[in-house]
Amino acid sequence: MLGSPIDVFFPRRCAACGRGPWPFCPDCHGALIPLVPPMCARCGAPLARAAATCAGCPPAPIAAARAAFAFEGPARSAVHRLKFSGWRTVAKALGEAMAAVNAFEPEAVTWVPLSRARLAERGYDQARALALVVARRLAVPARPLLVRSEATLPQARRAAAERRLAMRGAFRPAPRAAAPSRVLLVDDVLTTGATAAACADALVEAGAADVGLLVAARALREHRPDTAYTGSGSRPGLWLPGDMPR
Numbered sequence: 001m002l003g004s005p006i007d008v009f010f011p012r013r014c015a016a017c018g019r020g021p022w023p024f025c026p027d028c029h030g031a032l033i034p035l036v037p038p039m040c041a042r043c044g045a046p047l048a049r050a051a052a053t054c055a056g057c058p059p060a061p062i063a064a065a066r067a068a069f070a071f072e073g074p075a076r077s078a079v080h081r082l083k084f085s086g087w088r089t090v091a092k093a094l095g096e097a098m099a100a101v102n103a104f105e106p107e108a109v110t111w112v113p114l115s116r117a118r119l120a121e122r123g124y125d126q127a128r129a130l131a132l133v134v135a136r137r138l139a140v141p142a143r144p145l146l147v148r149s150e151a152t153l154p155q156a157r158r159a160a161a162e163r164r165l166a167m168r169g170a171f172r173p174a175p176r177a178a179a180p181s182r183v184l185l186v187d188d189v190l191t192t193g194a195t196a197a198a199c200a201d202a203l204v205e206a207g208a209a210d211v212g213l214l215v216a217a218r219a220l221r222e223h224r225p226d227t228a229y230t231g232s233g234s235r236p237g238l239w240l241p242g243d244m245p246r
């Protein structure tokens, strides 16, 4: 039996496993790893003790960064679902979680764009989808301030410094884009920060003074202290998927 026609295109099922109830079913919700204090004040990385900065801080000109979840388990599945199936309900589940952890006051939200070729092939820009949800929640405009050059080399096997070099020049200000002073850059995943740094450089070129970064999930290479999260993902003050407006 089908539900409403909307549900056929945008099924309101668990953003991670696609089976249980939206936004995250109890099993997936319990396995999510939210990034919560104690953390790095600048980039939001979980730390054993709160600190102003940390070794994993994204490079300047990114003033501040936050991620809703560690890029593991259900968060990883949800990002994959967002990227390859384009469910808008997944963008909504992740985008609301992102807005809840944001620590940067922007005048506009923008996103890490796909190249035109990739967009044509996939038909869906996952970072834009997240940015629209975040902008709406923060009550600021979402603006396409960046364009991506067509030829960006594969990233997977590169070291961090090498990635940053390779990404330089991969983004430029969108034609006639005038960025406001404070821009929040949205992406799905933060790994080395090379992509975000290249985007931030282009945003500064477009007129921004401060760039904040907000992602759905962050790949954490170092050991996470046990104090940084709970397996059940439900510490006091945390965003809970059940609290989301429907």
Ligand SMILES: [Zn+2]
Binding pocket: 014, 015, 016, 017, 018, 019, 020, 024, 025, 026, 027, 028, 029
């Ligand atoms: Zn699930």
Ligand SMILES: [Zn+2]
Binding pocket: 040, 041, 042, 043, 044, 045, 053, 054, 055, 056, 057, 058
């Ligand atoms: Zn940091």
